Amino acid sequence: MEELKTHYDYIILGTGIQESILASALARNNKTVLHIDGNQFYGGNECSFNFSEFLEWIMNVQKNDNKAKQSTTTNDINKFYDSYHDIDIKILSGYDIPDNEPEITNRFALQNNKIAEEFLKQTQTSVEKDKLALLKDLIKDNRQFYISLLPKMAYSRGPFIDLLIKADLGNYLEFRSMEKTYIYNNDVFENVPCTKEDVFNSKQIKVIEKRKLMKFLTFVMNYRLEKESYEEYKDKPYSEYIKTYKLNPELQQVILQAINDSEEGLEDATTEEGLASTYRYLKSLGKWGNSPLICPLYGGGSEISQAFCRSCAVYGGVYMLDQKINSLEFKNNQYHLDCELKFTGDHLISSIDYLQDQSNIEITDYHKAIIITDKPLKKNIDISIYIIPPNTINNNKNRIMLIQQGYQANCCPKSKYIIYICTKATDTSKEEIKNVIQQLFEDKNDISEKNKLDEMEGENNENIKKDEEANDNNNKNDDDDDDDDEEEEEEEEEEEASKPKAYISVIFKQSIRKQKSLETKLDKTTLTIIDDMLPGISMETPVENALSIFRQLHPEIEEIYSKPQEEEEEKEEKQEEGQKEQEEQITNENEAVEEQTQ
Amino acid sequence: MSGKNLLKAIILGDSGVGKTSLMNQYVNKKFSNQYKATIGADFLTKEVMVDDKLITIQIWDTAGQERFQSLGVAFYRGADCCMLVYDVNNMKSFETLDNWRDEFLVQASPKHPESFPFIVLGNKIDLEESKRQISQKRAMAWCQSKGNIPYFETSAKEAINVEQAFQQIARNALMQEADVPEFNFPPSVSLDAEQKPDQGDCNC
Numbered sequence: 001m002e003e004l005k006t007h008y009d010y011i012i013l014g015t016g017i018q019e020s021i022l023a024s025a026l027a028r029n030n031k032t033v034l035h036i037d038g039n040q041f042y043g044g045n046e047c048s049f050n051f052s053e054f055l056e057w058i059m060n061v062q063k064n065d066n067k068a069k070q071s072t073t074t075n076d077i078n079k080f081y082d083s084y085h086d087i088d089i090k091i092l093s094g095y096d097i098p099d100n101e102p103e104i105t106n107r108f109a110l111q112n113n114k115i116a117e118e119f120l121k122q123t124q125t126s127v128e129k130d131k132l133a134l135l136k137d138l139i140k141d142n143r144q145f146y147i148s149l150l151p152k153m154a155y156s157r158g159p160f161i162d163l164l165i166k167a168d169l170g171n172y173l174e175f176r177s178m179e180k181t182y183i184y185n186n187d188v189f190e191n192v193p194c195t196k197e198d199v200f201n202s203k204q205i206k207v208i209e210k211r212k213l214m215k216f217l218t219f220v221m222n223y224r225l226e227k228e229s230y231e232e233y234k235d236k237p238y239s240e241y242i243k244t245y246k247l248n249p250e251l252q253q254v255i256l257q258a259i260n261d262s263e264e265g266l267e268d269a270t271t272e273e274g275l276a277s278t279y280r281y282l283k284s285l286g287k288w289g290n291s292p293l294i295c296p297l298y299g300g301g302s303e304i305s306q307a308f309c310r311s312c313a314v315y316g317g318v319y320m321l322d323q324k325i326n327s328l329e330f331k332n333n334q335y336h337l338d339c340e341l342k343f344t345g346d347h348l349i350s351s352i353d354y355l356q357d358q359s360n361i362e363i364t365d366y367h368k369a370i371i372i373t374d375k376p377l378k379k380n381i382d383i384s385i386y387i388i389p390p391n392t393i394n395n396n397k398n399r400i401m402l403i404q405q406g407y408q409a410n411c412c413p414k415s416k417y418i419i420y421i422c423t424k425a426t427d428t429s430k431e432e433i434k435n436v437i438q439q440l441f442e443d444k445n446d447i448s449e450k451n452k453l454d455e456m457e458g459e460n461n462e463n464i465k466k467d468e469e470a471n472d473n474n475n476k477n478d479d480d481d482d483d484d485d486e487e488e489e490e491e492e493e494e495e496e497a498s499k500p501k502a503y504i505s506v507i508f509k510q511s512i513r514k515q516k517s518l519e520t521k522l523d524k525t526t527l528t529i530i531d532d533m534l535p536g537i538s539m540e541t542p543v544e545n546a547l548s549i550f551r552q553l554h555p556e557i558e559e560i561y562s563k564p565q566e567e568e569e570e571k572e573e574k575q576e577e578g579q580k581e582q583e584e585q586i587t588n589e590n591e592a593v594e595e596q597t598q
Numbered sequence: 599m600s601g602k603n604l605l606k607a608i609i610l611g612d613s614g615v616g617k618t619s620l621m622n623q624y625v626n627k628k629f630s631n632q633y634k635a636t637i638g639a640d641f642l643t644k645e646v647m648v649d650d651k652l653i654t655i656q657i658w659d660t661a662g663q664e665r666f667q668s669l670g671v672a673f674y675r676g677a678d679c680c681m682l683v684y685d686v687n688n689m690k691s692f693e694t695l696d697n698w699r700d701e702f703l704v705q706a707s708p709k710h711p712e713s714f715p716f717i718v719l720g721n722k723i724d725l726e727e728s729k730r731q732i733s734q735k736r737a738m739a740w741c742q743s744k745g746n747i748p749y750f751e752t753s754a755k756e757a758i759n760v761e762q763a764f765q766q767i768a769r770n771a772l773m774q775e776a777d778v779p780e781f782n783f784p785p786s787v788s789l790d791a792e793q794k795p796d797q798g799d800c801n802c
Contacts, residue, residue, distance in 0.1 A: 004665075041670075042670045042672075108704065143707040156787075171640075171641075172672065174786045174787075175786055175787040176786050176787060177787060288787045294787050297786065298671075298672070298675070302670070302672075303672055306670040306671075306672040306673070307672065309663075309670070310640075310661060310663070310670075310672070310673065311640075313661035313662050313663045314640045314661045316662075317662075318662065318665070318666075319662070319663045319665070319666060319668035320666040320668060321666065321667070321668040322667070322668075340666070
């Protein structure tokens with residue numbers, strides 16, 4: 001068996017999306033790569049968990065938070081858990097306890113049930129039977145859950161998709177179109193109009209507004225050719241520029257809050273930033289369906305990481321997960337890493353999780369929630385986005401974004417949905433998230449509800465019939481109406497009948513870390529620190545960031561993923577010859593290392 | 599029998615037992631003595647006739663990620679069958695078969711773990727008999743205890759039993775009941791469809 005190399009061109013710490021893209025790009029260009037993660041899983045802060053892992057993650061965050069309060073320090077370099085704080089767990093009460101539980105013999109199932117019990121013991125004041133029954137029911141489908149700490153989608157036209165195609169990773173990843181985006185207005189989620197069809201079909205928008213909106217959207221598609229028309233607003237707020245189109249306040253909100261991929265909406269953006277953001281969104285429409293975004297299946301982040309990591313491994317990259325990093329030093333122009341084995345590397349690329357000196361980083365906190373429900377927020381809609389603009393639920397000050405993924409995103413078993421909530425952390429953000437959850441979800445299971453529901457359905461059907469008749473009459477008068485509207489009305493009525501139940505809702509604060517200044521970054525030219533990914537919906541910025549780091553490291557390489565096959569093989573052979581000589585020298589060292597570890 | 603005509607086979611086992619060599623022998627009829635820790639090999643495909651039916655087998659290699667147990671769940675997903683390989687001259691590689699089988703069942707979590715089509719290959723039988731550490735009897739006993747997994751003794755170098763083993767796994771995989779999806783989902787987005795030129799325009 002081949003001896004493992006102990007020296008690498010690059011040691012990469014952390015398997016987040018950006019580190020993984022770099023690992024793949026470097027290996028494809030004949031650099032030797034050792035890729036290490038301190039966690040058992042791929043993806044770093046973009047990881048996704050199955051249900052039992054999710055429960056374990058929650059318990060670990062709680063433990064780590066308590067530890068931090070007692071200021072006990074650990075000597076593990078991996079600071080993954082330090083970015084998650086103040087975790088609150090709420091479990092639906094009143095869940096039906098089965099009369100006789102079937103006996104479980106499968107050891108994996110037994111293990112999972114133990115985790116559920118342990119979880120309740122740690123996070124709740126007492127182990128209530130209904131809650132345990134609920135958790136056990138959810139954990140039965142443990143591996144059908146992919147719960148993501150940083151859910152992401154991709155613009156159908158943009159650098160991420162371009163990169164996947166160039167790297168030929170289409171085989172590893174699957175996507176499905178995001179179906180719809182909604183914006184909260186007058187206590188309901190309204191469909192966000194962004195395509196021609198949406199605008200024309202919308203019942204909420206008056207004809208005259210439709211024209212104005214179309215004028216604006218058409219302009220944005222060509223805005224770069226018409227610089228003079230927004231020149232004077234360039235550095236002024238985007239919101240002011242939009243006013244010049246005389247759109248009504250609702251449509252202004254749609255543009256500022258919903259048709260973009262920014263973390264906080266475009267309320268504070270300059271006209272130039274805002275136009276660029278709206279353009280990125282509109283540009284992606286129509287490629288794959290009526291939505292600009294495609295959603296990676298099976299939880300996204302860690303899938304994407306695994307695709308790039310596999311492509312790195314296929315080109316010789318060495319992978320070690322679950323590594324406790326004992327020490328990491330820079331001496332004699334090399335990085336010395338001590339984990340399961342000892343290694344040296346010429347360059348170090350490190351996720352901010354493994355940065356020992358955390359004094360030079362800037363932290364932005366986000367309040368987030370992860371909720372598992374029995375129903376979607378909008379009937380028959382699976383993968384979707386919901387925007388709650390400021391001042392719409394209990395005078396919320398922040399823009400709050402919800403992402404829903406269900407069975408169609410392969411993130412859940414059938415008839416379960418995951419809803420992710422995210423907003424920038426402020427004094428009020430946690431309260432606001434709680435209000436949103438209270439407004440949109442049910443937190444207890446009403447046993448008499450089932451009977452009620454049946455009755456209501458009966459009534460509803462009658463109502464719908466009446467509505468249809470009424471609508472038929474309306475249609476004769478109003479040309480703009482069409483069938484879609486009827487369906488929407490039905491949906492709204494049924495949704496009011498019963499809200500989705502929040503089986504489990506978890507609120508926490510997540511720190512997004514970034515290096516403070518460029519100067520410190522260039523301290524050592526052989527060290528690259530990767531900032532955390534922001535929680536905005538798309539993946540464009542981090543991908544661009546990773547690619548620009550690659551170009552800085554290797555300005556001589558023009559095309560990362562395109563090289564003639566023959567040349568590649570030749571290089572490999574040459575490398576191997578060189579390696580053989582080196583290996584002989586290294587073998588002795590290797591044996592020493594192996595003895596030590598044994 | 600299922601209507602499937604593309605099978606994903608994954609090949610597991612300790613580093614150095616000859617996984618890549620077996621694949622290469624089967625697909626390319628090539629063997630190289632030089633150990634090359636699986637560089638550039640992603641998956642190999644081969645068309646094969648099983649009972650008058652043309653099947654494409656896609657064989658996924660571990661790409662070295664097995665060395666430190668760092669194969670992620672994405673690698674296992676959607677596997678139709680799994681080949682467990684050990685080296686008959688290496689005791690440890692036989693002893694870890696249990697772990698590999700468990701790891702597969704956990705990560706791939708197939709619907710019917712009891713009847714999932716595994717196959718065990720004892721490779722490198724071309725080496726001299728004195729080096730051999732695991733007898734055929736012992737290997738077969740293990741296979742039997744795990745629900746009668748078919749067992750083959752192979753040599754990737756001499757092309758012994760390689761063809762037969764792959765043929766068998768393809769047949770067993772086809773015998774599995776197809777998991778028919780109950781819903782008709784919108785098709786997932788295919789990045790291959792990408793090749794047509796971008797119009798650069800939107801629907802607006």
